[in-house]
Amino acid sequence: MTDIIRVQDAWYEYERADDEGELAVRGVSLSVRKGEWLSIIGRNGSGKSTLIKLLNGLFLPTRGSVTVGSYDTRDEDHIWDVRQRVGMIFQNPDNQIVATIVEEDVAFGLENLGVNPQEIRERVDAALRAVGMQEYAASAPHMLSGGQKQRVAIAGALAMEPEVLLMDEPTAMLDPGGRREVMETVERLHRESGLTVVLVTHFMDEALRGDRVIAMQDGKAILEGAPREVFAREAEALKAAGLEVPAMAELASRLRARGLDVQGAPMTVPEMAQALIARYRERGASGNAG
């Protein structure tokens, strides 16, 4: 797999007026591979939102480097190439919609890139279809639900035909219905068109969907690996970092502590049910159920 984004020993320091700055990211190295779904988890203030803003050049690393494709994000001549390749969705759906009509907002990025009107029209329609919002093309954004607004924002990023979609807690301000709506949309785009996704989240079930997860603490990446492995193996380390492991993983580890050996690493309720049923049948078969 080829790396689209490469972060090498990046540090980021917020400038503050009074005293010395605040180090939000301390020496993170990572790469985002083409076609993968990478989740970044961490508690508030762990530097995960700062890290993701380094990936499209919204923030420039104080030390170290971030490269997107062949461009360094500090290269001002190519910053728009970087941002076209790496789209971004923010947490607050209201604060990222610019225009008063849905389709105009989706067109915003393309207008900035200077694409010709005919092509903008086609790409806007395609992007709206991709997120299932075509029937709202002429609506006013403030009439939409939170989940719909986030889908419009995703369409706005998609229209620019990015290789990577960065999402900074896109569901944190949504109700459960909106959360599901947004996650299903992103999952479908990831699966069907091979969109690379980098998702910052504090919902473990969202992180579970990814191919790879990175846990952050105090500006450092402390854990990395396949989500199931990390949640099953590193539960203690995650808890120490102030993170919750998925409820079912927690239950499995407690059951094991009580002497009930649950097979595999169940992460969701159906998986846990399966594992428990399997365990029960096994015991019944060996004749010492109880």
Place this chain on the structure above:
Amino acid sequence: MLKDITLGQYYPGDSVVHRLDPRVKMILMIVYIVMVFLVQGFLGYVCLAAFLAAATLLSHIRVKFLLRSIRPVLFIVVFTFLLNILFTRGEHPIVEWGILRIYWEGVRFAVFMSLRLVFLLAGTSLLTLTTSPMALTDALERLLKPLNAVHFPVHEMAMMMTIALRFIPTLLEETDKIMKAQTARGADFDTGNLLQRAKAMVPLLVPLFVGAFRRADELAMAMEARCYHGGRHRTRMKVLHVGRADGWACCVTAATLVLIALERALL
């Protein structure tokens, strides 16, 4: 309560008037205002009334909506009417009652003056009723483009207007939320004299302002993430076309203007 507020008074529709190029509509509106100021004499008023009636008819906007836009300034219309009728001196008195004298010229002048005001308001309302604020902003940006030559920030102005339009409902919603939150904690916005009420607004305005600045910051970042870098090399999705209907509208307006100007010159 604040949720069902509409932006401006745009009344969506698909009539000929709605579909006219907003730039053309804007220019025609300026011509119309000129006509309202030029008009003199009976024929001119008839022409203008016919013009307005035709435009209203074609726009499928109900007269009720037009009249509603006049209501807030009805007082001024009536006031102008009374002043003119009472204080215009002429040669043909109609009523003489003590110091009160009403002349035929006064009546005529008062009626015409009030009609002008009504025409002015109804005409401009017709523009805002049939053109969305977004289309108006767009038209303004394109019409004022030549001012770029003298370094007037046309695009930036239009972008500011767009963002303002976009955030009016959002901020209204937020105001509503803060108001409820403060009311729940015992704040009182409805009683007391003017000064007390103004003071009660402080705990409402402070969070609203702080919130607006935070929003501005996030929006700026979101715009940058989508490659916004000012008006240079920017294209637009919607291309404005001047069509046949626009041509006809211009012709009719020009004809009316000529009639009115002629009457004024001949009188």
